[in-house]
Amino acid sequence: MAKQKISVLNISMTSGGAEKVISLLLKKLVDDFEVTLILMYDHIHFDIPEGVDIEILSKKTEEKQASFFKQLGDSILFLRKYFKVIRSREIDIAISFLAFPNFLNSLAAMRFSKLKTIVSERGYPSDNTTSRLSYYISKIFYPLLYNRNTRLFSNSIYINQDLADNFRVKIPMEVIYNPIEMPESQVAPDSLGIATDKLRTVTAGTLNERKNQAIIIKAIAEAAEGLELDIYGNGPLRSQLEELIAEKGLGDSVFLKGRVKKVSERLVQYNCFVLSSNTEGFPNALLEAMAVGLPCISTNCLSGPLELLNGSADEIFIEKGSFYKGKNGLLINNGDHLGLHKALLYFKEHPGERVKFGARASAKAAEFELGTVYDQFKNFIIS
Numbered sequence: 001m002a003k004q005k006i007s008v009l010n011i012s013m014t015s016g017g018a019e020k021v022i023s024l025l026l027k028k029l030v031d032d033f034e035v036t037l038i039l040m041y042d043h044i045h046f047d048i049p050e051g052v053d054i055e056i057l058s059k060k061t062e063e064k065q066a067s068f069f070k071q072l073g074d075s076i077l078f079l080r081k082y083f084k085v086i087r088s089r090e091i092d093i094a095i096s097f098l099a100f101p102n103f104l105n106s107l108a109a110m111r112f113s114k115l116k117t118i119v120s121e122r123g124y125p126s127d128n129t130t131s132r133l134s135y136y137i138s139k140i141f142y143p144l145l146y147n148r149n150t151r152l153f154s155n156s157i158y159i160n161q162d163l164a165d166n167f168r169v170k171i172p173m174e175v176i177y178n179p180i181e182m183p184e185s186q187v188a189p190d191s192l193g194i195a196t197d198k199l200r201t202v203t204a205g206t207l208n209e210r211k212n213q214a215i216i217i218k219a220i221a222e223a224a225e226g227l228e229l230d231i232y233g234n235g236p237l238r239s240q241l242e243e244l245i246a247e248k249g250l251g252d253s254v255f256l257k258g259r260v261k262k263v264s265e266r267l268v269q270y271n272c273f274v275l276s277s278n279t280e281g282f283p284n285a286l287l288e289a290m291a292v293g294l295p296c297i298s299t300n301c302l303s304g305p306l307e308l309l310n311g312s313a314d315e316i317f318i319e320k321g322s323f324y325k326g327k328n329g330l331l332i333n334n335g336d337h338l339g340l341h342k343a344l345l346y347f348k349e350h351p352g353e354r355v356k357f358g359a360r361a362s363a364k365a366a367e368f369e370l371g372t373v374y375d376q377f378k379n380f381i382i383s
Contacts, residue, residue, distance in 0.1 A: 005089060006033040006381075009082065009096040009105055012043035015259060016206070017178070017284045018097045018122045019046055021155075024179045026052050028374040036089055040078055040101070045261075053089075057081045079104055083111060091115065093381055098122055099138075106145035117149040118381055123281040124302045125162050142167035153380060155282030156303035157313055174380055178282045179373035182366060186293040187268050192354040198228045199348035202270040202294075204263045204285045205277070207235030207256075212276045212299075214244055218337035219344055221248040227344055229274075232266070234259040264288045271354060272297065272347050278334050280304045287368060290361035295354045296329040297343045305331065308364060328360045 006029060013019045022037075023046035029035050030051040037048060038055045048054060057078050082104050086094060093116045096105035102119040109117040125138065142163070146152065152173045154160050163169040201220075205211040213231055220227045231241070231254070238256065245254045260266070263285070267273065273289035275298040282304040289296055290308065298305035300318060307313050309329035316331070318324045323343040324331045330346070332339035347354050
């Protein structure tokens with residue numbers, strides 16, 4: 001029996017969260033389907049499994065930050081090329097990730113009556129718009145286009161609820177959490193349990209306002225003599241973070257390490273991981289840190305950290321300037337550097353708690369192992 005033909009559409013394969021998920025799912029999809037990866041721009045950071053065909057819609061190597069209206073104008077060219085690939089490759093199931101590719105896939109659903117189209121929303125929609133104007137434009141286009149598709153999946157119940165309540169999306173929706181490959185090496189519990197003069201802390205992500213690494217730097221500044229921080233990633237706020245580090249006199253305690261491949265292999269060097277985001281879809285960086293057995297601290301942002309570190313999506317109350325002990329890690333309020341400071345000191349002063357939370361984090365991360373998540377994903381797309 002011939003394999004069904006599946007396409008996966010995304011802007012590019014840079015080092016983002018959605019791209020990481022795609023790279024992992026492709027490893028399994030290629031065994032069960034005839035797979036074509038369609039990218040708008042020729043920018044590939046992650047390895048693409050052998051057997052996956054690649055179609056690039058533009059010769060540009062990097063997508064430029066463009067206004068919503070500019071993207072709409074560019075979509076005419078992309079749409080024509082995308083339709084051509086769908087038609088020439090006789091695609092049965094077209095999957096897309098992120099809002100702009102999802103809009104193109106929605107138009108494909110209108111053009112090809114026999115095509116099954118599946119869209120994936122990866123961030124909290126109400127927080128993902130860049131301006132009030134783009135928010136209202138999204139309020140128009142989400143229901144107009146998304147509802148043309150067969151199904152939708154996201155990585156958080158909060159995202160689906162937001163789509164239903166605020167964007168009038170009515171097609172069947174399901175939550176499929178991000179997959180992970182459990183690492184071969186993990187942090188040794190014995191090393192976590194050793195009392196240390198400095199807590200070696202790490203974070204990873206694009207240097208931008210949404211990730212808000214500045215609050216970690218401010219938390220370190222409250223007690224720099226006992227805390228050390230490495231920041232992996234690059235982005236538009238690098239110079240501002242460098243200035244903040246200099247302003248706080250933290251040149252010997254906080255280090256910008258830049259963008260690297262396979263960050264998870266470096267995580268075993270540390271005592272603690274921090275996620276400082278104002279908003280997330282479902283944080284891969286946090287999940288990877290949990291998988292290596294690092295005790296973790298995160299803002300209680302939408303969405304993902306509460307589900308990962310408290311074990312459920314039930315609401316909690318966190319006192320301002322303090323932290324909350326979840327089942328699998330510590331949670332603080334968004335933007336609360338004083339609460340983060342206390343959480344860091346808690347892990348520094350209690351090595352036994354680092355061991356306990358590291359073990360719980362690893363056990364929780366194992367629930368998202370690639371094979372388990374892929375089985376759910378496969379059943380979803382063929383049903």
